[in-house]
Amino acid sequence: MGDDDIRHYLSRQSSRQKPELRPKMVVRRPATQPQKAAFEDFSATHLLCPKCRTARPVRERLLLILPDGELYDYICTACGTSAGTRKAGR
Numbered sequence: 715m716g717d718d719d720i721r722h723y724l725s726r727q728s729s730r731q732k733p734e735l736r737p738k739m740v741v742r743r744p745a746t747q748p749q750k751a752a753f754e755d756f757s758a759t760h761l762l763c764p765k766c767r768t769a770r771p772v773r774e775r776l777l778l779i780l781p782d783g784e785l786y787d788y789i790c791t792a793c794g795t796s797a798g799t800r801k802a803g804r
Contacts, residue, residue, distance in 0.1 A: 761797040763790040772797050 763770045772788040779785075783803040790797050 755802055757786075757800070758788060758798070761788055761790075763793065763795055763797050765793050765795040766790060770797070774800070 757774055758772060760769045761772045762768070763772075770790045770792050772790055775787045775789055777785045777787040777799065780801075783801055786800045786802065787796055788798045788800065789795070
């Protein structure tokens with residue numbers, strides 16, 4: 715291929731019509747009410763016991779009744795040590 719052939723080929727390539735570029739469509743969902751949480755309240759069945767140093771089954775014990783909810787204590791079933799607390803709101 716000579717220089718003239720290359721120029722001719724390149725001029726043909728640049729004169730071709732380029733496809734029209736369209737902006738992408740953005741789909742927006744209509745504003746709705748906020749979704750409720752999948753769960754309102756849950757309880758633990760196993761927690762890491764600080765004394766046993768392993769995950770153990772726990773019992774839930776009502777510790778305090780507060781104006782804004784209840785406070786529960788989780789007790790390890792193996793040794794009786796407190797493994798954590800949970801506050802359940804009203």
